[in-house]
Amino acid sequence: MKIAVLAKQVADLVEGVEIDASGKAVDPTSIRYILSELDDHALEEALLLKERVQARVEVFSLETGEAREALFTALAKGADRVVMVQIGLESAPDNHTTAKVFASVLKGQPYDLILTGVRASDDLDGSLGGLLAGYLDLPYVGLIRKVEVAGDGGTVVVEKEYPGGFAAELEVRLPAVLGIQAAEQPPRYVPVSRLRQVMKTAKLEEATAAVEDIGPLAVRRMYKPEEGKGATMLSGDPDEVARQIADILAERRLLR
């Protein structure tokens, strides 16, 4: 079995993000990039499959942000091959464009499964997995929390989450694209010494892909959440704030 994992770089929200002067995009100088959390889960699920059915795991990332470190980390965790896809753009393109780029790199390659996080914090125009499946003409299932290879290896049984605490088991014909909601276990830890060793000794493969157009989406305005009418800001020490919250809940009959 051969698995491709798509790993995307997103803004690290711990550091906060700023809107640039145009008011239409995040200021790239304010950002520190990290691997999208759910893509890390997609990698973990792929590595679990590798342990169970001796799959080969290959990770692809566009050359943005800290992609090099994320790819080396994937190698240190147990990926078999990592590929940096160069597209010659300074900032990350939207998901339609990204999906087209990955489709051109993956088309005709013998992957049984393509895994990616079901969403990312910077998705503006849909999730990557569904768009990619469309371009590759493959089935797509999202919100997956478990993947098991079924009998003959021609299908997988996946556990998909639904709203309201429901879940379903689906059988999916391969090859397929899956959007991972959560791996079966939290993403594994890589000791820093192993990461540093991999960075010194391993090599990243590079692939190039042409970006034909930048997608149909135009951002008109980007802004931080605005304080609406009727919002009340609570202040004071934690005990005082807790009392205020309790009073409000009681007053609105939200406490039993």
Add this chain to the structure above:
Amino acid sequence: MGTLQPQITPEKPGAIFPEIAQIPELFRTCIQCGVCSGSCPMGEVMDFAPRKAAKMIADGRFEEVVSSNTPWLCVACHTCQVRCPSQLLIPDGLFPALRSAVMAEGKPMEQDLQKALQNTYLYGNPMGQSPRKRAEWTKTAGVPVPIISQIKRPVEVLWIVECYPSYEPRNQEISRKLARILNALGVDFAILGHEERCIGDCEWLAGERGLFEMLIERNIEILGKYRFKEILITDPHAYRTLLNIYPKLGGSFRVKHYVQFFAERLGQLKPLLKKKLSATVTYHDSCCLGRKTGHYDEPRALLQAIPGVKLVEMIQNRESSLCCGGGASTIYLDRYIQDRAKDRLADRRVQQAAATKAETLAVACPYEPSRFEDAVKITGNEGKMMVCDIIELLAESMGLA
């Protein structure tokens, strides 16, 4: 117990970061006396207490020890290391080696610990807070807290605030009071602000060698950029690591914990301690200020200088003090330990404090306020005992609270 003297980690090959394969050679002089296991506050819970673990490793039974509960139950209180007649490095050598081996095998780790290590890698602090916000606490200090990169001049004292005192709300209060005391004493000081990163004690003892090396390299580089006469530090773990371990890895600095720094200025401090506190106080010797570096007298001298303070001792004090159970990254393993041990060391310690009838449990380590305040509630002592950092008691008496 009074005859025991703290030992500074001796220079030995592989003394810092031994590989598990080096343990049999490093433990060649182990006489299997069992003082370590008998002294260990977690020994009865460990699958293999230190004496047995060392013997099994010497016999080539690595795997059994690595996959047992032993690696993650050492709280690095150093009671064993101080008492070991062969001066073997147990929490400083054996346990980091075991933990490194667990990590190297890729075994699943406790999530809280993994998160703390990942956060330290990304942000330089285990809480996962933005490094840019490291000096946010200073805004409400009420006194100037200069950042050394901004004032562009040498200072007498560089204050390394460390992670908990920078980010954790309970400890931030203490940091603000410490800043006010420095100000009242006219100390010429500055902090590193956004350039400060974790010193790395937890990461080292957790067996995360690469992360510790990375922190050390960065910290030595940053500290090398500035001119100062000495370092003042708030966290005893960081103090001990900067004092004893950094010099062996290329970073020698004059470093003092605040208890030492203020005890040296007691003459200047005493006339400012005007308000009478009228409290019976018992002091908890933290492992890093006590057994690891021998500062037993300075914190007591500071407390006794406060008018109205009556100092009483717990049954386990000074060299035999009981650990709060949070050292060597076990502060992130509370759930793991709770599932295995019948009680928490912090709860046991607070019960010892309650037995003295003291109304105040004084501490000088940033782990303690939250650990002991929880323990006060858990042991049913809420309202009967307060947990105060020595800084808070000094500030109160100086009218700076």
